[in-house]
Amino acid sequence: xxxxxxxxxxxxxxxxxxxxxxxxxxxxxxxxxxxxxxxxxxxxxxxxxxxxxxxxxxxxxxxxxxxxxxxxxxxxxxxxxxxxxxxxxxxxxxxxxxxxxxxxxxxxxxxxxxxxxxxxxxxxxxxxxxxxxxxxxxxxxxxxxxxxxxxxxxxxxxxxxxxxxxxxxxxxxxxxxxxxxxxxxxxxxxxxxxxxxxxxxxxxxxxxxxxxxxxxxxxxxxxxxxxxxxxxxxxxxxxxxxxxxxxxxxxxxxxxxxxxxxxxxxx
Amino acid sequence: xxxxxxxxxxxxxxxxxxxxxxxxxxxxxxxxxxxxxxxxxxxxxxxxxxxxxxxxxxxxxxxxxxxxxxxxxxxxxxxxxxxxxxxxxxxxxxxxxxxxxxxxxxxxxxxxxxxxxxxxxxxxxxxxxxxxxxxxxxxxxxxxxxxxxxxxxxxxxxxxxxxxxxxxxxxxxxxxxxxxxxxxxxxxxxxxxxxxxxxxxxxxxxxxxxxxxxxxxxxxxxxxxxxxxxxxxxxxxxxxxxxxxxxxxxxxxxxxxxxxxxxxxxxxxxxxxxxxxxxxxxxxxxxxxxxxxxxxxxxxxxxxxxxxxxxxxxxxxxxxxxxxxxxxxxxxxx
Numbered sequence: 001x002x003x004x005x006x007x008x009x010x011x012x013x014x015x016x017x018x019x020x021x022x023x024x025x026x027x028x029x030x031x032x033x034x035x036x037x038x039x040x041x042x043x044x045x046x047x048x049x050x051x052x053x054x055x056x057x058x059x060x061x062x063x064x065x066x067x068x069x070x071x072x073x074x075x076x077x078x079x080x081x082x083x084x085x086x087x088x089x090x091x092x093x094x095x096x097x098x099x100x101x102x103x104x105x106x107x108x109x110x111x112x113x114x115x116x117x118x119x120x121x122x123x124x125x126x127x128x129x130x131x132x133x134x135x136x137x138x139x140x141x142x143x144x145x146x147x148x149x150x151x152x153x154x155x156x157x158x159x160x161x162x163x164x165x166x167x168x169x170x171x172x173x174x175x176x177x178x179x180x181x182x183x184x185x186x187x188x189x190x191x192x193x194x195x196x197x198x199x200x201x202x203x204x205x206x207x208x209x210x211x212x213x214x215x216x217x218x219x220x221x222x223x224x225x226x227x228x229x230x231x232x233x234x235x236x237x238x239x240x241x242x243x244x245x246x247x248x249x250x251x252x253x254x255x256x257x258x259x260x261x262x263x264x265x266x267x
Numbered sequence: 268x269x270x271x272x273x274x275x276x277x278x279x280x281x282x283x284x285x286x287x288x289x290x291x292x293x294x295x296x297x298x299x300x301x302x303x304x305x306x307x308x309x310x311x312x313x314x315x316x317x318x319x320x321x322x323x324x325x326x327x328x329x330x331x332x333x334x335x336x337x338x339x340x341x342x343x344x345x346x347x348x349x350x351x352x353x354x355x356x357x358x359x360x361x362x363x364x365x366x367x368x369x370x371x372x373x374x375x376x377x378x379x380x381x382x383x384x385x386x387x388x389x390x391x392x393x394x395x396x397x398x399x400x401x402x403x404x405x406x407x408x409x410x411x412x413x414x415x416x417x418x419x420x421x422x423x424x425x426x427x428x429x430x431x432x433x434x435x436x437x438x439x440x441x442x443x444x445x446x447x448x449x450x451x452x453x454x455x456x457x458x459x460x461x462x463x464x465x466x467x468x469x470x471x472x473x474x475x476x477x478x479x480x481x482x483x484x485x486x487x488x489x490x491x492x493x494x495x496x497x498x499x500x501x502x503x504x505x506x507x508x509x510x511x512x513x514x515x516x517x518x519x520x521x522x523x524x525x526x527x528x529x530x531x532x533x534x535x536x537x538x539x540x541x542x543x544x545x546x547x548x549x550x551x552x553x554x555x556x557x558x559x560x561x562x563x564x565x566x567x568x569x570x571x572x573x574x575x576x577x578x579x580x581x582x583x584x585x586x587x588x589x590x591x592x593x594x595x596x597x598x599x600x601x
Contacts (some may be wrong), residue, residue, distance in 0.1 A: 018377060100375075
């Protein structure tokens, strides 16, 4: 009857009904987010329009990475909002209430707030992705389409992993550490552009530490049918996205340590 | 076998100490001094199924630490605790499915949703089968008179209405044990009475064990057959209200209305503790002087319009007990 998925659906439905009780505000913020994020892409378009290509990348090629990253982040942001505002929950004691319920804390936090207004961001991501798919020279095969979908799903996991780690830090610092924003929003911006544009140490961080390049750039190169200039083996594009779920699993493990700490210090 | 057993429970917190002012805050960033606070200093008690126990103490005494340990949120440093045969913090999920918790200051309902939708979410969270849910829900609606509130978003409820809904929400999964944390705080008189009446019926008719923390002594007098007093992490008193009174003082109060507002009153066995015009309140020890004897003496020497004898209010008793143990504000509640 009420398995984890069933409960998540009930939570999401409740969250959506809550938001619909402020309909005008919801519509306005959704449109607002769409316009803001759309204007971000206009800046990218202007850059390519001026120079034609950037280090051998055309606009539709760059748009593929941009779209993949935006869609992953939009989905993650819509479902993982509970983790994003988690610091306040710890401060106000709201987290105790979650511990008093006979369900996993992760499931309850995911269900906490299913944010509809993020659809503004999702719409932007999908539009950019659609543009990349038709305007470029991608030779679409079933395999490449599957890789695209898989990479986006893995991207959602990678971003969620970041949100979970960010939330976990609240067990120790109470205040959400702003430094995390450098990784979440910095990582988001980084993952929208081709990896070879960055310095080697910076690339290494986003391949091996926070694997956002693994869920956008490497599969992106395979989908585009480009030669990979950094010397990664051809199979990397197919396997690298799995770093996303692995990163999330790591985040959840640290989360468990955080809860143990919280329950023994009570702060 | 008692339903709740607590033995020698100890919990300490590390509290960061910080010098006052901006300079202190900056220094605290670099080096912090920590002070250990014993929130629970080896407390022991046992509670039988179906008891209604008041748990009182000044702020920072360890009340909420105890409740957190009993409800499985907090892992203590040492000591034993079993609730219905389980160690709360070892089997959190199985444990919390069997208990209900209500915080007077916080709601567990969904702010923007109609009350009934919160109930349905809780049904899914606690995996209550549909027939049992329907029965529990209808009983709660009847007992707490919730029918007119079900379609109202929680944010539009008055405090009293919200508390009634919160009580129902905590009981939809029919827990055997209910923890109430200041359930009457901020309520108007009729709401207080309704909440008290409900708690009493729940305990008497259904045998639900209730542990009630409160600062409102009227709650305690109206509801509890047993009171535990905690201060400084130690249980100071555990027994009936009468026993608590006896432990602190035998004192009784005689209040007399004198005909003349400025008559001097001087009794060797009694002390004047309050005087307001002709109304004088005398404290006396009934073992040193029998009440009847004191009344005879006072009425023979003064013109008395009215008089009555009473026990000191339970607030006074409790305040004295706290004070005797360095009580009062013992620190902040962690």
